[in-house]
Amino acid sequence: MGSDTTTVVEASGAALTALRSEVAGPVLARGDAGYQEEIDGFNSLSPMAPDLVVGATSEADVQAAVRFAGEHGLEVVIQATGHGSYRTVDSGLLIRTHRLDAIEVDPEAGTFTIGAGARWMDILPRLAEHGLAAVTGSSPSVGAVGLMLGGGVGPLSRTLGWAADRARSFRVVLADGSTVVASANEHADLFRALKGGKVGFGVVTEVTVEAVQLTEVYGGGLFFAEEHIEAVHRAWLDWTATLPESANTSIGILRMPPEGVPEPLAGRTLAHVRFAHVDLEGDSASLAARGAELIAPMREVAPVHLDGVGLLPAQEVGTIHAEPFGPLPIWERGDFLDPVDQDYVSTILRHAGAGVPAPFANVETRFFGGAIAREPEAPNSIGGRQAAFSLLVVAAVVPGLNDEALPVAGPALFDDVAHYAHAEVNYNWAGHPTPGDFARLWPAETAERLREVRAEYDPDGRFGFGN
Ligand SMILES: Cc1cc2nc3c(=O)[nH]c(=O)nc-3n(C[C@H](O)[C@H](O)[C@H](O)COP(=O)(O)OP(=O)(O)OC[C@H]3O[C@@H](n4cnc5c(N)ncnc54)[C@H](O)[C@@H]3O)c2cc1C
Incomplete structure (x- = not known):
């Protein structure tokens, strides 16, 4: 993947037209009007310049984008807010998830379910309506899913632990475009990997998290x-x-x-x-x-x-x-x-x-x-x-x-x-x-287990490794 991808996208005008009709959100190629605005996020030094950017408005949009990437040999890069975009990206397909910002609180279960684009600044007020809170990072504008995939340690963590410790389940679009739910009971290896393993598994579209009773x-x-x-x-x-x-x-x-x-x-x-x-x-x-x-x-x-x-x-x-x-x-x-x-x-x-x-x-x-x-x-x-x-x-x-x-x-x-x-x-x-x-990102044993899980769920390395 990488150097030949521009030609692949340019040569597949009909496929791109089909993708645009399948995806409800914007699908923009390098040079299109609105391309840069769709990529821009928190870090204005972000060196992101993918061949294509897809602004997902639903899980179906994510699935269509991932399938397209698979059919055209494009690496998939994921961005919600851009707080973690440091890696130079000069090809491939970027999926922006910030529109997937649904937040649902279940006070009876003591959980909340968030879309891939939800930020702590939007989640916390919704939890507060029910006397609940969450383990967050230090910055309210960071994306909750991106933070949790790395573990997520914040201003209350010496008392409450890591954000990922409270994840109950993830919905994930895999490299073949299918969606799975990863929890303690289903795809438990993937569930364990997503809590801190960060990259190389798929696109998380939704997470259900245990809330904290705290006002x-x-x-x-x-x-x-x-x-x-x-x-x-x-x-x-x-x-x-x-x-x-x-x-x-x-x-x-x-x-x-x-x-x-x-x-x-x-x-x-x-x-x-x-x-x-x-x-x-x-x-x-x-x-x-x-x-x-x-x-x-x-x-x-x-x-x-x-x-x-x-x-x-x-x-x-x-x-x-x-x-x-x-x-x-x-x-x-x-x-x-x-x-x-x-x-x-x-x-x-x-x-x-x-x-x-x-x-x-x-x-x-x-x-x-x-x-x-x-x-x-x-x-x-x-x-x-x-x-x-x-x-x-x-x-x-x-x-x-x-x-x-x-x-x-x-x-x-x-x-x-x-x-x-x-x-x-x-x-x-x-x-x-x-x-x-x-x-040094993980202990050797964890790194090896993550390598195996990546090889199982993303055998062709569709999802990029690196910030
Ligand atoms: C000001 C600031 C304060 C921070 N404070 C803390 C802190 O207190 N504690 C802490 O633990 N971290 C902290 N971080 C780091 C932050 O948690 C990571 O950079 C995190 O990746 C940001 O997620 P994002 O979605 O906002 O960023 P993005 O740049 O949008 O995403 C970063 C990466 O997360 C992954 N990712 C995001 N969404 C998905 C998805 N839906 N599916 C699969 N992968 C996804 C991708 O690999 C992506 O490249 C901070 C960062 C900044 C800039």
């Missing part, structure tokens, strides 16, 4: 001025060692843009301590009291520039990390880490601390452990479960400002913390993965 948390973010970054970062690391499983936290060193953010933050370099205390049993008063007690040591480290920690409706957990909605020209690299120490903090400060002209928007360390590290009853394929921390470095690429610095400064930071790297890095953190990163 509020005690959480938010503390911002500290640049001169306190070192004290806050060092205290944060010591503080994590004292935290119970109900407490979730990460720390970011943020370089805020001069515009487009609240005035007290604009143009500043800040430490941002993110926090959420989760209690599935207590009432608001006990939640707030215990939460305030847990975060108190961080409030006392230095004067707080902006304090946004308090009782928070569960549907607003996406505000804890305060991530941008895009589209943005994003450069990103991440890793999973073993336990870190104050030398790690020194290294981060040397690359991104106060007074350093760093090209990064955010250098974030998340604290893992707790329910993140616990194996669920139903087996899955999540890589990196036992990591102690994660590191994520993000930048908005601005030509003339940081575009030349990033390719040097980014790898230099990661080289200097390489000795803390965990055996595995989770797929969702592998932004622009090096071949070395790919080799």
Whole structure:
């Protein structure tokens, strides 16, 4: 697949006409009006230029697109929001799933069923109508299915685990265009693979997920001025060692843009301590009291520039990390880490601390452990479960400002913390993965099992491997 595909599509005008009449959504070839708009997503640096893009409006559209790809030897690439589109795609067929955004909540069963294009920002308010919530990632604009396929760890995960741990079933369009349901009882090997195995199985059109009975948390973010970054970062690391499983936290060193953010933050370099205390049993008063007690040591480290920690409706957990909605020209690299120490903090400060002209928007360390590290009853394929921390470095690429610095400064930071790297890095953190990163996505045994499942369900390698 690959180099000959343009000619295949060009030569098959009649087949393309047939596809267009079969598919209700747009079917656009390179050069067609509307082609670029159909491809554009969260990351405006996405190097996507497939031969064809199909904007699916139904599972039948997905099936028709996959069959067409099979008949014409095209690789299939899948995109919902574009939060994870890093890989150069210069041929093949892209299926956009963002129109498959149905959300159905079943309060009796305590589950919700979502289409491939549903985002957390749309799902959480629907769950909240029934006093329910979900395990999400940090950003509400991320696609729920894409996140879950990688595992999905977020602002409440030390208490509630991975998003994929709560998946009950997936509907998947396979390489031959047929649809199967994968659950604990049907296609159990595929079900296990989809929970963390991420790529190379098919197009997920629908997922049913177990919801969490949760209406509020005690959480938010503390911002500290640049001169306190070192004290806050060092205290944060010591503080994590004292935290119970109900407490979730990460720390970011943020370089805020001069515009487009609240005035007290604009143009500043800040430490941002993110926090959420989760209690599935207590009432608001006990939640707030215990939460305030847990975060108190961080409030006392230095004067707080902006304090946004308090009782928070569960549907607003996406505000804890305060991530941008895009589209943005994003450069990103991440890793999973073993336990870190104050030398790690020194290294981060040397690359991104106060007074350093760093090209990064955010250098974030998340604290893992707790329910993140616990194996669920139903087996899955999540890589990196036992990591102690994660590191994520993000930048908005601005030509003339940081575009030349990033390719040097980014790898230099990661080289200097390489000795803390965990055996595995989770797929969702592998932004622009090096071949070395790919080799670390899963434990060897899981990687081998995933290879076998891919060979069974996608024997010709129709579905692309890579972000
Ligand atoms: C700002 C930001 C914050 C993030 N925060 C977190 C976080 O807190 N926790 C976390 O775990 N991850 C996080 N991520 C990573 C994110 O979960 C992954 O990039 C995820 O793949 C995004 O899914 P998407 O559908 O939004 O993106 P897309 O770019 O649309 O999809 C990414 C990939 O997911 C797969 N995919 C998507 N939909 C389907 C489908 N229907 N069927 C089969 N494959 C599919 C495909 O391989 C596709 O290439 C974050 C990313 C960003 C940019």
